[in-house]
Amino acid sequence: xxxxxxxxxxxxxIGLTGGIFGTYFSIKNTIDPCERAxxxxxxxxxxxxxxxxxxxxxxxxxxxxxxxxxxxxxxxPLGIIYSNEKLQSIKQEESQNKANSADAKNSAAD
Numbered sequence: 001x002x003x004x005x006x007x008x009x010x011x012x013x014i015g016l017t018g019g020i021f022g023t024y025f026s027i028k029n030t031i032d033p034c035e036r037a038x039x040x041x042x043x044x045x046x047x048x049x050x051x052x053x054x055x056x057x058x059x060x061x062x063x064x065x066x067x068x069x070x071x072x073x074x075x076x077p078l079g080i081i082y083s084n085e086k087l088q089s090i091k092q093e094e095s096q097n098k099a100n101s102a103d104a105k106n107s108a109a110d
Contacts, residue, residue, distance in 0.1 A: 019047075019050075023043045023047070026039055026043065027039050027040055027043065031091075031094070032090075032091075032094045034090055034093075034094060035087065035090050035091060035094065038086065038087060038090055039087070042083045042086075042087075045079075046079070049075075049079075053068065053072050056068045
């Protein structure tokens, strides 16, 4: 087997393993059910998008497969920004809900 082929396969497996571990720990480190549901949904969308991108990259003919990088390089950062902002707003809502619940319990106890 050619060393380039071995490197490509090993690199792909290392990347896939890193993605699986990253997804697992992103979901595991969530605190609230709403946050967990969003992370699961975002992870599924991200995995599907990456597999579509890689499938197109491997199947499109040479001059056209380079054009697939244009939407990928635009949509990936936008998706990351949107996901981070949405996750932050979910965390803020959950912390406000917990604070309101604690205030209500304290008011009822007084």
